[in-house]
Amino acid sequence: MLLEVQDLHVSVEGKEILKGINLKLDRGEVIAIMGHNASGKTTLANALIGLPQYIINKGKILFEGMDITNKPIYERAKMGIAMAFQSPPSIRGLKLGDMIALAGGINPWKSKNHIEFVMNILDKVNLNYSKYMDRDLNVGFSGGERKRSELAQIFAMRPKLMILDEVDSGVDIDSLRILGDSIREYIENNNCSSIIITHHRHILQYIKPKRLYIMSNGRIVLSGTFEELISKIEALGYEKLIKEVLNYGLEGKTQESSTSSH
Numbered sequence: 667m668l669l670e671v672q673d674l675h676v677s678v679e680g681k682e683i684l685k686g687i688n689l690k691l692d693r694g695e696v697i698a699i700m701g702h703n704a705s706g707k708t709t710l711a712n713a714l715i716g717l718p719q720y721i722i723n724k725g726k727i728l729f730e731g732m733d734i735t736n737k738p739i740y741e742r743a744k745m746g747i748a749m750a751f752q753s754p755p756s757i758r759g760l761k762l763g764d765m766i767a768l769a770g771g772i773n774p775w776k777s778k779n780h781i782e783f784v785m786n787i788l789d790k791v792n793l794n795y796s797k798y799m800d801r802d803l804n805v806g807f808s809g810g811e812r813k814r815s816e817l818a819q820i821f822a823m824r825p826k827l828m829i830l831d832e833v834d835s836g837v838d839i840d841s842l843r844i845l846g847d848s849i850r851e852y853i854e855n856n857n858c859s860s861i862i863i864t865h866h867r868h869i870l871q872y873i874k875p876k877r878l879y880i881m882s883n884g885r886i887v888l889s890g891t892f893e894e895l896i897s898k899i900e901a902l903g904y905e906k907l908i909k910e911v912l913n914y915g916l917e918g919k920t921q922e923s924s925t926s927s928h
Contacts, residue, residue: 846872
Protein backbone atom coordinates (compact mmCIF):
# COMPACT_ATOMS: atom_id res chain seq x y z
CA MET A 667 0.00 0.00 0.00
CA LEU A 668 1.43 3.36 -1.04
CA LEU A 669 -1.00 5.77 0.63
CA GLU A 670 -3.53 5.27 3.39
CA VAL A 671 -5.71 8.02 4.82
CA GLN A 672 -7.42 7.15 8.09
CA ASP A 673 -10.42 9.11 9.45
CA LEU A 674 -8.90 12.45 8.40
CA HIS A 675 -10.40 15.62 9.86
CA VAL A 676 -8.93 18.91 8.61
CA SER A 677 -9.65 22.52 9.53
CA VAL A 678 -8.75 25.78 7.80
CA GLU A 679 -8.86 29.02 9.81
CA GLY A 680 -10.79 27.26 12.55
CA LYS A 681 -13.46 25.77 10.30
CA GLU A 682 -13.60 22.01 9.83
CA ILE A 683 -13.58 21.20 6.10
CA LEU A 684 -12.80 17.47 6.00
CA LYS A 685 -14.95 15.36 8.28
CA GLY A 686 -13.53 11.86 8.29
CA ILE A 687 -11.85 10.85 5.02
CA ASN A 688 -10.75 7.24 4.52
CA LEU A 689 -8.78 6.39 1.40
CA LYS A 690 -6.31 3.77 0.17
CA LEU A 691 -4.06 3.84 -2.88
CA ASP A 692 -1.84 1.05 -4.18
CA ARG A 693 1.41 1.47 -6.09
CA GLY A 694 0.72 2.33 -9.71
CA GLU A 695 -2.99 2.87 -9.03
CA VAL A 696 -4.91 5.85 -10.41
CA ILE A 697 -8.04 7.18 -8.75
CA ALA A 698 -10.20 10.21 -9.45
CA ILE A 699 -11.93 12.45 -6.93
CA MET A 700 -14.91 14.45 -8.14
CA GLY A 701 -17.61 16.60 -6.61
CA HIS A 702 -19.23 20.00 -6.67
CA ASN A 703 -17.46 23.22 -5.69
CA ALA A 704 -16.46 23.50 -2.01
CA SER A 705 -16.92 19.78 -1.41
CA GLY A 706 -13.42 19.45 0.08
CA LYS A 707 -11.44 18.05 -2.86
CA THR A 708 -8.67 20.66 -2.89
CA THR A 709 -8.51 20.69 0.90
CA LEU A 710 -7.80 16.96 0.82
CA ALA A 711 -5.03 17.47 -1.74
CA ASN A 712 -3.43 20.29 0.24
CA ALA A 713 -3.59 18.28 3.46
CA LEU A 714 -1.91 15.31 1.76
CA ILE A 715 1.07 17.41 0.62
CA GLY A 716 1.35 19.13 4.01
CA LEU A 717 0.50 22.79 3.49
CA PRO A 718 0.78 24.23 7.02
CA GLN A 719 -2.50 26.19 7.05
CA TYR A 720 -4.41 22.91 6.72
CA ILE A 721 -4.63 21.71 10.31
CA ILE A 722 -5.17 18.01 10.92
CA ASN A 723 -7.38 17.67 13.98
CA LYS A 724 -7.86 13.93 13.85
CA GLY A 725 -6.74 10.94 11.82
CA LYS A 726 -3.55 9.84 10.07
CA ILE A 727 -1.83 9.93 6.69
CA LEU A 728 0.43 6.95 6.01
CA PHE A 729 2.84 6.87 3.06
CA GLU A 730 4.67 3.62 2.36
CA GLY A 731 3.65 2.57 5.85
CA MET A 732 5.18 5.65 7.50
CA ASP A 733 3.08 8.12 9.46
CA ILE A 734 3.56 11.47 7.70
CA THR A 735 0.63 13.25 9.37
CA ASN A 736 2.89 15.86 10.96
CA LYS A 737 5.74 15.91 8.46
CA PRO A 738 6.41 19.24 6.68
CA ILE A 739 5.80 19.67 2.98
CA TYR A 740 9.47 19.45 1.95
CA GLU A 741 9.91 16.06 3.67
CA ARG A 742 6.85 14.71 1.90
CA ALA A 743 8.25 15.97 -1.41
CA LYS A 744 11.54 14.17 -0.75
CA MET A 745 9.57 10.99 -0.07
CA GLY A 746 8.00 11.22 -3.51
CA ILE A 747 4.74 13.17 -3.18
CA ALA A 748 4.20 15.91 -5.77
CA MET A 749 1.23 18.09 -6.62
CA ALA A 750 0.17 20.13 -9.64
CA PHE A 751 -1.86 23.12 -8.44
CA GLN A 752 -4.98 24.61 -10.01
CA SER A 753 -3.28 27.94 -10.73
CA PRO A 754 0.50 27.60 -11.20
CA PRO A 755 2.27 30.93 -10.42
CA SER A 756 4.19 33.13 -12.84
CA ILE A 757 7.72 34.04 -11.72
CA ARG A 758 9.76 36.64 -13.58
CA GLY A 759 13.50 36.08 -13.62
CA LEU A 760 13.26 32.30 -13.20
CA LYS A 761 13.61 30.37 -16.44
CA LEU A 762 11.39 27.37 -17.06
CA GLY A 763 14.41 25.24 -17.98
CA ASP A 764 16.16 26.14 -14.74
CA MET A 765 13.04 25.34 -12.72
CA ILE A 766 12.72 21.92 -14.36
CA ALA A 767 16.39 21.19 -13.62
CA LEU A 768 15.95 22.22 -9.98
CA ALA A 769 12.86 20.02 -9.69
CA GLY A 770 15.01 17.16 -10.94
CA GLY A 771 17.70 17.81 -8.31
CA ILE A 772 20.15 19.48 -10.72
CA ASN A 773 21.70 22.90 -10.12
CA PRO A 774 21.51 24.53 -13.57
CA TRP A 775 24.00 27.24 -12.61
CA LYS A 776 26.73 24.76 -11.68
CA SER A 777 26.18 22.11 -14.32
CA LYS A 778 25.63 22.16 -18.07
CA ASN A 779 24.49 18.57 -18.09
CA HIS A 780 20.95 19.65 -17.32
CA ILE A 781 20.14 20.65 -20.91
CA GLU A 782 19.53 17.12 -22.17
CA PHE A 783 17.47 16.36 -19.05
CA VAL A 784 15.30 19.45 -19.59
CA MET A 785 14.87 18.70 -23.30
CA ASN A 786 13.64 15.20 -22.48
CA ILE A 787 11.15 16.46 -19.88
CA LEU A 788 9.76 19.21 -22.14
CA ASP A 789 9.31 16.67 -24.89
CA LYS A 790 7.10 14.58 -22.61
CA VAL A 791 4.61 17.47 -22.36
CA ASN A 792 4.96 18.59 -26.00
CA LEU A 793 6.69 21.91 -25.26
CA ASN A 794 9.41 22.84 -27.73
CA TYR A 795 12.79 23.13 -26.01
CA SER A 796 14.12 26.05 -28.04
CA LYS A 797 10.92 28.03 -27.57
CA TYR A 798 10.29 27.46 -23.85
CA MET A 799 13.64 26.67 -22.18
CA ASP A 800 14.62 30.29 -21.56
CA ARG A 801 11.20 31.80 -21.00
CA ASP A 802 10.34 33.17 -17.57
CA LEU A 803 8.30 30.63 -15.65
CA ASN A 804 4.69 30.76 -16.89
CA VAL A 805 4.96 34.47 -17.83
CA GLY A 806 2.71 35.04 -20.83
CA PHE A 807 1.82 31.36 -21.04
CA SER A 808 -1.63 30.29 -22.18
CA GLY A 809 -3.75 28.14 -19.86
CA GLY A 810 -2.66 24.96 -21.60
CA GLU A 811 1.02 25.98 -21.67
CA ARG A 812 0.91 26.82 -17.98
CA LYS A 813 -0.54 23.41 -17.09
CA ARG A 814 2.01 21.60 -19.28
CA SER A 815 4.80 23.62 -17.67
CA GLU A 816 3.57 22.56 -14.23
CA LEU A 817 3.35 18.95 -15.35
CA ALA A 818 6.91 19.07 -16.68
CA GLN A 819 8.15 20.16 -13.25
CA ILE A 820 6.21 17.30 -11.64
CA PHE A 821 7.70 14.75 -14.05
CA ALA A 822 11.18 16.08 -13.34
CA MET A 823 10.70 15.25 -9.65
CA ARG A 824 10.08 11.57 -10.52
CA PRO A 825 7.35 11.24 -7.88
CA LYS A 826 5.85 8.05 -6.52
CA LEU A 827 2.52 9.85 -6.08
CA MET A 828 1.18 12.65 -8.29
CA ILE A 829 -1.74 14.70 -7.03
CA LEU A 830 -3.25 16.62 -9.94
CA ASP A 831 -5.69 19.32 -8.84
CA GLU A 832 -7.94 20.28 -11.76
CA VAL A 833 -5.12 19.98 -14.27
CA ASP A 834 -7.79 20.13 -16.99
CA SER A 835 -9.28 23.50 -16.01
CA GLY A 836 -8.81 26.42 -18.40
CA VAL A 837 -7.32 24.38 -21.25
CA ASP A 838 -8.49 23.85 -24.81
CA ILE A 839 -9.23 20.50 -26.45
CA ASP A 840 -5.75 20.11 -27.95
CA SER A 841 -4.00 20.82 -24.65
CA LEU A 842 -6.41 18.50 -22.85
CA ARG A 843 -5.41 15.63 -25.13
CA ILE A 844 -1.69 16.41 -24.69
CA LEU A 845 -2.07 16.58 -20.91
CA GLY A 846 -4.08 13.36 -20.77
CA ASP A 847 -1.68 11.43 -22.98
CA SER A 848 1.36 12.77 -21.11
CA ILE A 849 -0.04 11.81 -17.71
CA ARG A 850 -1.06 8.33 -18.87
CA GLU A 851 2.32 7.63 -20.44
CA TYR A 852 4.21 8.84 -17.37
CA ILE A 853 2.09 6.70 -15.04
CA GLU A 854 2.53 3.60 -17.21
CA ASN A 855 6.26 4.05 -17.71
CA ASN A 856 7.08 4.84 -14.08
CA ASN A 857 4.52 2.79 -12.12
CA CYS A 858 3.44 6.09 -10.56
CA SER A 859 0.28 6.39 -8.48
CA SER A 860 -1.99 9.34 -9.08
CA ILE A 861 -4.93 11.15 -7.52
CA ILE A 862 -6.76 13.20 -10.13
CA ILE A 863 -9.12 15.88 -8.86
CA THR A 864 -11.57 17.19 -11.43
CA HIS A 865 -15.10 18.53 -11.93
CA HIS A 866 -15.52 16.93 -15.34
CA ARG A 867 -14.84 13.64 -17.05
CA HIS A 868 -12.83 15.02 -19.97
CA ILE A 869 -9.28 14.37 -18.68
CA LEU A 870 -10.34 10.97 -17.33
CA GLN A 871 -11.08 9.54 -20.77
CA TYR A 872 -7.33 9.56 -21.43
CA ILE A 873 -6.22 8.17 -18.07
CA LYS A 874 -8.97 5.70 -17.06
CA PRO A 875 -8.81 5.72 -13.24
CA LYS A 876 -9.37 2.45 -11.41
CA ARG A 877 -11.87 4.01 -9.01
CA LEU A 878 -13.86 7.20 -8.78
CA TYR A 879 -14.77 8.89 -5.49
CA ILE A 880 -17.39 11.61 -5.07
CA MET A 881 -17.03 14.11 -2.25
CA SER A 882 -19.71 16.25 -0.64
CA ASN A 883 -19.57 18.38 2.50
CA GLY A 884 -16.09 17.18 3.44
CA ARG A 885 -16.82 13.49 3.11
CA ILE A 886 -16.51 10.75 0.50
CA VAL A 887 -20.14 9.83 -0.02
CA LEU A 888 -19.93 7.58 -3.05
CA SER A 889 -17.37 5.40 -4.79
CA GLY A 890 -17.25 2.95 -7.65
CA THR A 891 -15.57 2.27 -10.94
CA PHE A 892 -15.24 4.99 -13.53
CA GLU A 893 -17.62 3.12 -15.82
CA GLU A 894 -20.22 2.67 -13.05
CA LEU A 895 -20.40 6.27 -11.94
CA ILE A 896 -19.50 8.64 -14.76
CA SER A 897 -22.71 8.10 -16.75
CA LYS A 898 -24.77 8.65 -13.59
CA ILE A 899 -22.90 11.88 -12.82
CA GLU A 900 -23.55 13.18 -16.32
CA ALA A 901 -27.21 12.17 -16.29
CA LEU A 902 -28.13 13.36 -12.80
CA GLY A 903 -25.44 15.78 -11.63
CA TYR A 904 -23.72 15.51 -8.26
CA GLU A 905 -26.47 16.75 -5.98
CA LYS A 906 -29.26 14.60 -7.38
CA LEU A 907 -27.07 11.50 -7.60
CA ILE A 908 -25.86 11.87 -4.00
CA LYS A 909 -29.40 12.49 -2.77
CA GLU A 910 -30.76 9.43 -4.54
CA VAL A 911 -27.96 7.17 -3.32
CA LEU A 912 -28.15 8.30 0.28
CA ASN A 913 -31.94 8.37 0.46
CA TYR A 914 -32.91 5.38 -1.65
CA GLY A 915 -29.86 3.10 -1.64
CA LEU A 916 -29.28 3.04 -5.38
CA GLU A 917 -26.08 1.62 -6.87
CA GLY A 918 -22.86 2.91 -5.33
CA LYS A 919 -21.18 2.78 -1.96
CA THR A 920 -21.02 5.13 0.94
CA GLN A 921 -17.72 6.04 2.59
CA GLU A 922 -18.20 3.35 5.24
CA SER A 923 -18.76 0.49 2.80
CA SER A 924 -16.14 1.63 0.30
CA THR A 925 -13.34 1.79 2.84
CA SER A 926 -14.11 -1.69 4.11
CA SER A 927 -14.02 -3.19 0.64
CA HIS A 928 -11.30 -1.14 -1.06
